[in-house]
Amino acid sequence: MDGAGRRTARHLLRPALPAAALALAGCEGRQSALDAAGVSAQEILATSWILFIGGAAIFLMVMALALYAAFVRPERFPGRRAWVIGGGILFPVVTLTALQIHEFALARRLATLAPETAFVVEVTGLMWWWDVRYLVPGQEPLRAANEIVLPAGRPVELRVASADVIHSFWVPSLAGKIDMIPGHVNRLPVVAQRPGLYRGQCAEYCGAQHALMAFDVRVLPADEFDAWMAAQRRPVPEPPTPELARGRDAFFALGCQSCHAVRGTEADGLAGPDLSRIGARASLAAGTLPTRVESIAAWIAGAQHIKPENRMPSFDVTDSETLHAMAAWLESLK
Numbered sequence: 481m482d483g484a485g486r487r488t489a490r491h492l493l494r495p496a497l498p499a500a501a502l503a504l505a506g507c508e509g510r511q512s513a514l515d516a517a518g519v520s521a522q523e524i525l526a527t528s529w530i531l532f533i534g535g536a537a538i539f540l541m542v543m544a545l546a547l548y549a550a551f552v553r554p555e556r557f558p559g560r561r562a563w564v565i566g567g568g569i570l571f572p573v574v575t576l577t578a579l580q581i582h583e584f585a586l587a588r589r590l591a592t593l594a595p596e597t598a599f600v601v602e603v604t605g606l607m608w609w610w611d612v613r614y615l616v617p618g619q620e621p622l623r624a625a626n627e628i629v630l631p632a633g634r635p636v637e638l639r640v641a642s643a644d645v646i647h648s649f650w651v652p653s654l655a656g657k658i659d660m661i662p663g664h665v666n667r668l669p670v671v672a673q674r675p676g677l678y679r680g681q682c683a684e685y686c687g688a689q690h691a692l693m694a695f696d697v698r699v700l701p702a703d704e705f706d707a708w709m710a711a712q713r714r715p716v717p718e719p720p721t722p723e724l725a726r727g728r729d730a731f732f733a734l735g736c737q738s739c740h741a742v743r744g745t746e747a748d749g750l751a752g753p754d755l756s757r758i759g760a761r762a763s764l765a766a767g768t769l770p771t772r773v774e775s776i777a778a779w780i781a782g783a784q785h786i787k788p789e790n791r792m793p794s795f796d797v798t799d800s801e802t803l804h805a806m807a808a809w810l811e812s813l814k
């Protein structure tokens with residue numbers, strides 16, 4: 481290679497290397513089917529590897545045969561008829577049948593993952609957020625939004641549905657994708673294995689803000705989960721400072737309670753996400769913003785700017801101290 485050629489090669493490779501590193505980095509993390517943290521995701525990943533490696537092997541074999549056939553005279557190609565019958569008919573019939581049987585068995589295993597589930601989480605998709613309800617046997621239903629908390633190692637049944645259009649529920653790190661259909665409940669058993677924070681995403685185009693319809697799944701060690709659940713049920717405490725009390729009063733003065741519920745206060749609206757523990761959640765407005773006082777304030781003042789056409793109006797709170805106090809009160813709800 482001459483100097484110029486070497487330079488060109490280096491020129492071409494230089495951006496390719498970080499790009500390859502980025503592509504590989506994309507395989508792990510909190511939203512990746514290649515970094516399985518749940519029983520179903522493991523099974524799906526194993527099947528993906530079978531398909532990928534098998535497909536690659538068959539591709540290489542066919543290419544090798546095609547090359548060979550291009551260079552050898554037709555009458556000297558060994559076993560011509562055998563290749564057509566064996567490679568063209570028998571091989572696909574046998575492999576595709578085996579895969580089909582494997583696939584049926586897998587689908588059945590995924591649908592009946594655990595004979596008994598610890599509790600049910602109802603997840604309802606709305607344009608463009610997620611209503612969550614924990615139904616634990618012997619306890620009052622517990623409402624939340626945009627974040628699902630699960631105990632590691634305990635099978636849980638998700639019951640997914642929609643309140644408006646078709647959405648699709650997908651947490652690639654934990655399980656397969658399942659449609660959320662209006663008027664129909666789909667069941668998805670999940671066993672999360674590894675504690676951590678995972679990201680889910682609506683996987684069916686559902687309108688203008690489909691791309692801003694994500695959520696978090698927090699997997700806690702099983703013993704921490706029980707403490708979490710007990711803490712959730714406690715009503716939110718009285719605001720400990722005058723600023724936070726002012727924030728709470730502004731919340732009620734502006735009528736936020738007509739759409740939002742906060743446990744232990746008279747806010748019991750159902751049209752928007754439950755805000756009882758909003759400050760403890762990883763993200764705001766269905767994965768749109770990080771949960772911080774400033775982002776909550778930005779959301780209240782500019783909901784329609786941040787997520788146009790969503791069902792919360794922007795609030796023109798001209799007094800920035802009141803706006804900040806309201807955001808601080810919400811952020812303090814943990």
Ligand code: HEC
Binds near residue numbers: 626731737755
């Ligand atoms: C007309 C109903 C309605 C009113 C009134 C309303 N909201 Fe909302 N709010 C919503 C909806 C719907 C969403 C979800 C939007 C989305 O993500 O698509 C939302 C989302 C939010 C979120 C993010 C919730 C989450 O789970 O991440 C916060 C915080 C919030 N609203 C605060 C307020 C405050 C404070 C007020 C009063 C100033 C208010 N809202 C008034 C309907 C309303």
Ligand SMILES: [Cu+2]
Binds near residue numbers: 647
């Ligand atoms: Cu959606």
